[in-house]
Amino acid sequence: MNFTSMEMTFAFWCIPLAMFLPLIWAGFAKAGASGYDNSQPRAWLAKLEGRAKRADWAQQNSYEAFPPFVAGVIVAHLTGSEQMVVDILAGFFMLFRIAHGAFYILDNGLLRSLSWAGGFACTLGFFLV
Secondary structure (H helix, E strand, O other): OOHHHOOOOHHHHHHHHHHHHHHHHHHHHHHOOOOOOOOOHHHHHHOOOHHHHHHHHHHHHHHHHHHHHHHHHHHHHHOOOOHHHHHHHHHHHHHHHHHHHHHHHOOOHHHHHHHHHHHHHHHHHHHHO
16 A cells, blocks of 8 residues: 555544544533633533533543544555445444434433444444455
8 A cells, every 4th residue: 555645535534523523512511611710621520510511521432432433444544445435434433423422412311322332333343344
């Protein structure tokens, strides 16, 4: 494989999108609460309740899901997997992760868990294709 001519595929473009997803959920957490203390943001976030707290949890879970996703995309590319399949998996991963965060904030545990499972299945798929 010639790494100097590797193009930016849809799956590769999903990596920076996934990287910024936790920041969106952090914005929901901070916008939904008052008294933000920038000198101790983690202590402040730990005291949140309700929707803002769930948005913070969505942020944390997005950070946890990011490294395996990135590794999966890279491994799929390096092993020469069918590009359309890799792009589809990446697209569905993003949809599942956006849904996961939304369902987290909306406090819908069943749909949150199903969307988490969908994203996890996509991540596993990168290693299986």
